[in-house]
Amino acid sequence: MFQFRILSALMLAATMLFSVATSAASLWEKGTHYKELPFPVKTGDASKIEVVEVFWYGCPHCYEFNNDHLPQWEESFPDDVDFRLLPATFPGWVTHAEVFFAAEELGKIEEMHQALFDAIQGAPKKYQDRDDFVEIFEKHGVSEEQYMAVFEASGFRKISKIDEQVKKAGDRIKAYRLTGVPALIVNGKYKIGVRDAGGFANMIKVANFLIAQERAALTAAK
Template identity: 40%
Template sequence: MRKLVLSALLVTASLFGFSANAADFQAGKEYVELKNPVPVAEPDKIEVVELFWYGCPHCYQFEPVINPWIKQLPDDVDFKRIPAMFGGVWNTHGQMFLALESMGVEQKVHDAVFNAYHRDGNKLDTPEKMAELLEGQGVDKQAFLKAYNSFGVKSRAEQAKKLAMAYQITGVPVMIVNGKYRFDIGSAGGPERALEVADFLIEKERAAR
């Protein structure tokens, strides 16, 4: 009986501890509230965006933390990745991501692309180098090159650039909740803490509906 009471107290303390931490999240501290909210793709859902770059070491280190979190998101949350495109190889990599996404294979090769850059030293700075890597992952080389150079992918790349400007981002990885709130690993206090901020803002948006 004593163990049950102690267990209940520990659970209660844990819950209160989480609530206290969540209650400490403040606009201007852990996150920024955008002055001009950006319209979301699906208004009936709560949108969560991660802006990233394949060449970013912090994005690479964030992957094993954010991926399990993505898998357990509820149905009313719409998660999406958007490549940050600040010129040069950022644009090249962003166009690769969008081409793979248009082909429906991005999730299949996402880790392989990250590993090629950070673990194997393959900078993937030309479409040909990308196609060679992707061919080894079961992606048709010519189909990828066609998608990479397509008008549709180039149009989506321009849209991604405009979104990054609207979100007023200056670095990655950065997360946006429902087009209203922006935060990054640094402002949140670490990778795990960033996801707590995301959960807090998701619940904030859910409660406001």
């Protein structure tokens, strides 16, 4: 009798888990709440599940997502999730992408990402050119000379590291087939937009669903 009760409890638990998984799968539909990319984009670390947030510093919706939704979600990521930021490089947005990569090249992006967002959102017309950002970098311990040096061309191709990063970002944006931000890319296979998902909170829910799906696939492949 006791063994029967244990077996019944295990069967009930399994049924509940299956029900939850089935419910999530039916709730978030491919083609409606997220899109599958026709050609997967190579990720930075194949052993992990990559999540990329594509953003623009001049985008108020990106700012809201960054401030009100991303921090708590990012804290919840397990070790197998590789979260990355990618600035969009659409026409008129390249300067902000350059500044992001400059901060990254100088090892300052973690402390400056929020500061750049705050500054640009607070006075969007003030920050249009590279020179406009010198003061922000100086506040974070980077001299004007150090800041401007990262934009200098070098090597056989006579192209700066920042130009290379911007080009790579542009190539990824095209491969992701993005037309707007903010957007989330899960493991180089799926893209999630605010409108498709139905809001910021749902973007995260859809991403979590896809992360779990990719985790199951990685586990099965081992």
